[in-house]
Amino acid sequence: MSRSKFSADSFLFSSLQKRQEQNALRKLVVNAGLIDFCSNDYLGFARSKKLSKNIAKAYDKLSHSNGSGGSRLLAGNTSYAENLETFIAKFHNAEAGLIYNSGYDANVGLFSAIGQKGNTIIYDELIHASVHDGMKMSSASTYAFRHNDLKHLEERLKIAEAMPNGRQGIVYVAVESIYSMDGDYALLKEISRLCKKYSANLIVDEAHATGVTRNEGKGRVQELKLEKEVFARVHTFGKGLGCHGAIVIGSSLLRDYLINFSRAFIYTTALPLKSLITIHEAYQLLEKSESELKQLHHLIAVFKKFISKEASPFLIESYSPIQCIVVNGNEEVKKIAHLLQSKDFDVRPILNPTVPKGKERLRICLHAYNTEKEVKELSEKVNDFFEKKMIEK
Numbered sequence: 001m002s003r004s005k006f007s008a009d010s011f012l013f014s015s016l017q018k019r020q021e022q023n024a025l026r027k028l029v030v031n032a033g034l035i036d037f038c039s040n041d042y043l044g045f046a047r048s049k050k051l052s053k054n055i056a057k058a059y060d061k062l063s064h065s066n067g068s069g070g071s072r073l074l075a076g077n078t079s080y081a082e083n084l085e086t087f088i089a090k091f092h093n094a095e096a097g098l099i100y101n102s103g104y105d106a107n108v109g110l111f112s113a114i115g116q117k118g119n120t121i122i123y124d125e126l127i128h129a130s131v132h133d134g135m136k137m138s139s140a141s142t143y144a145f146r147h148n149d150l151k152h153l154e155e156r157l158k159i160a161e162a163m164p165n166g167r168q169g170i171v172y173v174a175v176e177s178i179y180s181m182d183g184d185y186a187l188l189k190e191i192s193r194l195c196k197k198y199s200a201n202l203i204v205d206e207a208h209a210t211g212v213t214r215n216e217g218k219g220r221v222q223e224l225k226l227e228k229e230v231f232a233r234v235h236t237f238g239k240g241l242g243c244h245g246a247i248v249i250g251s252s253l254l255r256d257y258l259i260n261f262s263r264a265f266i267y268t269t270a271l272p273l274k275s276l277i278t279i280h281e282a283y284q285l286l287e288k289s290e291s292e293l294k295q296l297h298h299l300i301a302v303f304k305k306f307i308s309k310e311a312s313p314f315l316i317e318s319y320s321p322i323q324c325i326v327v328n329g330n331e332e333v334k335k336i337a338h339l340l341q342s343k344d345f346d347v348r349p350i351l352n353p354t355v356p357k358g359k360e361r362l363r364i365c366l367h368a369y370n371t372e373k374e375v376k377e378l379s380e381k382v383n384d385f386f387e388k389k390m391i392e393k
Ligand SMILES: Cc1ncc(COP(=O)(O)O)c(C=O)c1O
Pocket: 102, 103, 104, 105, 107, 128, 130, 176, 180, 205, 207, 208, 236, 237, 238, 245, 246
């Protein structure tokens, strides 16, 4: 008994020590109240007093409950949840939707359920960890294609087609519409054309496009009018909508399938009513947030404009609120982030192994509530590092 405890502890200890040696030890830090250039709260909904008031008002009107009391298939279902799914699906111009407790759960629940034996999932190499975890739980064959590389995707699609069971098996292609750690857009039009050519089913994770795109934050698929070309979309509520949870939208058939086969949906307690009300109110506020969206996109342009000629080759090309400066090495990127934090800018370093070695980065998130002055000052500080040659290839 004590021997196995000893070996478990020594395993934990040596794993952590290895991380420490790689300068990649993850630690929880409490938000120090600096200027927010780090959260995914792009429109400021997570801190919105107006939204809090709307939620409280809506909650007061309904009979109160603290928890949902069970999974959706047992005691945890309500007409409120079903109506909300219909409302969100309609907002996103889809037939149906199914709410999950988080975006992580949605991706795990979706990919593990559709990835049956004989099927193939082809994914962009930068796809989110939750999709990877869903694929690991599936029995499908999985293949990465180089980021946004259409030629490589087509090669993968051809291989899937030529496989002995390729034609009987179903092929899925998984991308993010705005990549979480790079901020760039997927080439959705071109990718959807390839999917059509090879009869593959496109799945788009819209986590960082929800509440961000100029079409009332409806996401890139709707912006490009690709709703009919997409098999499923995942919209998360924890980023631009400032609350928590996620929805998978697609056909009613997909919804019925997930209710029956998606373990991350079936075997968990449903979100409480208060969370559902929060999601509903956030969507309603989104419909009235034109000026915040305009301000957000204005600040993105301001940031890009003020980044110097020396710094811009290190800026990953992006028109989204996620602007990343590549700083080679965990130690270097941590040092630069700490310097920015010491000047009151809450910018966090993204380390290897979250991103590939040599591609460590400062991930700067812009928000509608940042001021133009703050954004200019931050870009000047970033430029300074390049002038002083503190960031080099
Ligand atoms: C692209 C992407 N998909 C899914 C998720 C998971 O969403 P959630 O935070 O709601 O679990 C994230 C969050 O980091 C994400 O960036």
